[in-house]
Amino acid sequence: MVDEPLSTLLSTCNSDGFRIRRDVNKRPAFFVSCSSGEEINCPDIVDKYNGTVKYYGDNRTSGSRLTNTKKNGNKILEKVWNSNESSHFHKLPIFFF
Known part of the structure; x- marks a missing residue:
């Protein structure tokens, strides 16, 4: 992912x-997230x-809790979706490429 431009454009880490x-x-x-479109079993x-995205998450291991990921990205998404309208998390933009 060395050539991946999102991390440079949006000042984020360069990771999955x-x-x-x-x-x-x-x-x-x-x-920020992106999908290669190459996942066969659980395609995003x-x-x-x-204007919707069906995102299967960082953890596609059968039988494993969806929020059990190395960088906790799915835990943060869960927090955003479960937040109320007055919460800081409710107002966060999510960019998906």
Whole structure:
């Protein structure tokens, strides 16, 4: 992934899964992820018509908890989705390429 431009453009780490950009207070500012489209068993699906993404996550191991990942990207997504409207997490943008 050395040639992967997202990390340079958005000032995030260059790794698999969700990349988190933090603000000056070390809180998440936004999330970035991408899909190669090469996963056969659990393909991520981008529905441009409806503006939705079906993302199977960083952990595609059968029988393993979905939030059990090395960088905790899925745990953070779970926190965003479960947050209320007044929460900092509720307002975070998620970029998916």
